Amino acid sequence: MKHLIDPTDLSVQETEEIVDLALRIIADRPAYSEVCKGKKLATLFYEPSTRTRLSFTSAMMELGGNVIGFSDAKNSSVSKGETVADTARVISCFADIIAMRHFEEGAPLVAAQVAGIPIINAGDGSHSHPTQTLTDLLTIKREKGRFDNLTIGFCGDLRFGRTVHSLIKALSRYQNNKVILIAPDELRLPSYMKHEVCDKYGVEYREVSNMEEVMPELDILYMTRVQKERFLDEDDFDRLKDSFILDPSKLVSAKEDMIILHPLPRVNEITKEVDADPRAAYFRQVENGKFVRMALICKLLEWAKDDSKTNQLVPDDVIVNQHRCANKRCISVMENVDSLFRKAEGEDGVYRCVYCESKAK
Ligand code: NCD
DSSP, X not given: OOOBSXXXXXXHHHHHHHHHHHHHHHHOGGGGTTTTTTOEEEEEESSOOSHHHHHHHHHHHHTTOEEEEESOGGXXXXXXXXXXXXXXXHHTTTOSEEEEEESSBTHHHHHHHHOSSOEEEEEETTTBOHHHHHHHHHHHHHHXXXXXXXXXXXXXXXXXXXXXXXXXXXXXXXXXXXXXEEOOGGGXXXXXXXXXXXXXXXXXXXXXXXXXXXXXXXXXXXEOOOXXXXXXXXXXXXXXXXXXXXXXXXXXXXXXXXXXXXXXXXXXXXXXXXXXXXXXXXXXHHHHHHHHHHHHHHXXXXXXXXXXXXOOSSOTTOEESSOOBSOXXXXXXXXXXXXXXXXXXXXXXXXXXXXXXOBBO
8 A cells, every 4th residue: 555645755757657647637638537446535624725625525526436525624633533544444444535735833743654545645744745835746747757867947946845745755856857946044955855855856945035036047946935834923823925926027038938837825925917828837837736636536546455555654763752843733742643753864863753853852
C-alpha cells in the first residue's frame, strides 16, 4: 500500500505515471467513468477548503465512486476530543481511501500509520500539500511540456505556503531547474527547504525582495497568498499582507511564454486585470486539479493491492521520544503521539521532526 503524505513518497516514475494517466483521462473521460464503481473516498477536512475538497469529490464522482466525510470538524467526533489516529482507524472501516486536510502538521502521517487504507495528505498546516503539487506538475506539463530546465519564481509567503514547499521538493528531482525566491525577510523559505532540498539536490536558488528585477528570467511565476491563518500576530500580517501585487504593468518585461500559476484562493496579490493575459494559467490549473486527483485515486487504489508498493513513513534511524518539537502546530505537540526525530542531513547537530520537519527544541 502506498500513501501520499509528502511529494517524495512518489518516485519520479510514479509521479509521472500519475501525470500521464491524468492526460489520458483528459483525452477520454468516458473510458474512466466506472473505474471506481463501488469504492468510497472519505474527505476529512479539519480546515477550510473550496478547490481541494470539491475537486476530490468531483474526481471520485467522475470515476463512478462515492464520497463520504466532513468539511467542518465541529460536526464530527473531533469536537468530542477524538484523536486523528482514532478517527482514521474508524473511517477506514467505512471507506477505501481517505483525503485528509488538517491544521496540525503531520496529522496525515499519523493517520497513515494506523489506517490500513491509503491516506492522501490534502494539506497539513504550513508544511506540505502534495496533491496541489501534482496539480501544478500537470499544469506545467500541459503548458510548458517539461519538468526540467525551468526558472521558477516563487513569490509571496514562502514561509507558511505549503504548496511552495511541496512543489520545490518535486521540481528539485529534475535537472537544471533554478528557483528564485521572492519574499519579504519575514516570509522566507524555511531553512530545512534550503538545506535539505535545494542544497541536497543541487537546485540553484536565489533570494530577492523585488519581483520586477527577476521577471525577464522567469519561465514560471508562482504567486501565493500571504497565509493569514498561520500568523500568531495580527500586526505582522497587516504589515506583510500587501508585499507583492502582480498587475499588468509588472508583466511588461516578462517572457511571452512565461506562465503565471497560483494555487488559489487569491486575495489581492494578482489584480483581476491580469486574468485576461494568456499567460495567466491559474484557472486552467484548477481544472487540472480534478483530473490529476482522478489519476491519483485510481493509482493509489491499484497500488493498495500491490505488496511491492510501499512507502517508508518513518526513517530506519528514527529517534523515539527523546526530543520535543519546537513547532507549536506539530501533531506531536498537540496530540498524544510518539515524538519522532531524525538527524538532519548537512546540518551538524540538528535533529528534525519526522512529522513537520521543524527542529527539536
Ligand atoms: C492552497 C492551500 O490550501 O494551501 N490552496 C489550495 O489548496 N489550492 C493555498 C492557499 O490556501 O493559499
